[in-house]
Amino acid sequence: MQAFDYFAPTSVDQAIAMLAQHKGRGVPLAGGTDLLPQLKNKLATPAALIDLKKLSSLRGISYDASSGLRIGAMTTHSDILANRDIAGHYPVLSQAAGTIGSVQVRNRGTVGGNLCHAVPSADMAPPLIALGATAVIQGSAGQRELLLEDFFTGPNQTVLKDDELLVALKVPPAAQRSAAIFLKHGVRKAMEIAIVCVASCVSFQDGVCAGARITLGAVAPTPLRARQAESLLSGKALTQDLAAQAGTAAAQEARPITDMRGSIEYRRAIVQALTSRTLMQAAALAR
Ligand SMILES: Cc1cc2nc3c(=O)[nH]c(=O)nc-3n(C[C@H](O)[C@H](O)[C@H](O)COP(=O)(O)OP(=O)(O)OC[C@H]3O[C@@H](n4cnc5c(N)ncnc54)[C@H](O)[C@@H]3O)c2cc1C
8 A cells, every 4th residue: 555644634624624625635534435546556645635534524414304304424324224214204215225235334435435436326315315415515616516426527536626625415305205226236135335326216196106216327427316207207107117217217318337247238128127127116115
């Protein structure tokens, strides 16, 4: 491993000042489950690690019925799994967090690290995007917020500037008669990186679909909203046939690659199946 300096700031402002001082050569360290293998394999060679673990304000979950959910970036996947507000109001986040790695990885890995590492298969991105989450970002110039779906710019790339941290995720209150489901496809029962994952959130009014957000993971350079599939559902009763049509549309919108874990054709077939299943399961839950 290449030598680096190590800093453990005790405030967010101090961490941001350290990032600014290192001009892109300083890297935030959260749980380290993505970053440490990168350091060991020399895929990342930072001059300094800025450890965020002492920033207790970045870890935690709060919920309010009128404003929704706030999850600090340093919140671990295990924290998400143990939280009753999430289990009660946003169970799709528990579903996704429960599929990540192993107990050890979930105890250490954070939601912020999962999103900022920005691999196309990051499991927390599709459910958060399907719920309409906003990213709260803080840097030398102050705080800004943007929709999480606009946070990713490419594999391992985000809108974050060198001196910016992701500090939290905000999720709006769930709409009446709405539900969301996350499904992940892999060939192993545990420690599996998604070959495809899909999160669908649907809301209903007077028996028909009033809105849908379908987000695909691991089938494009960034998490992808399947907007044509979503638009097929609007104002219609969500039947098995319509869900299958939406699945077909989503498969066409996906931009997968062939790699050691699956071909383009295989991934499109899985997108079709998972989209259709997430929609039908979400519809059943919303009822
Ligand atoms: C064995 C194993 C299994 C895994 N299984 C899965 C899986 O099933 N699904 C899945 O999605 N992932 C999986 N992962 C990947 C990883 O565990 C998760 O992505 C985890 O959430 C990363 O979080 P972390 O806190 O460890 O991030 P770190 O490794 O600390 O950081 C990751 C990146 O994000 C940056 N960063 C972290 N926090 C911030 C912040 N607040 N602001 C700005 N930048 C920040 C870091 O600089 C670094 O570039 C697995 C990893 C391992 C080792």
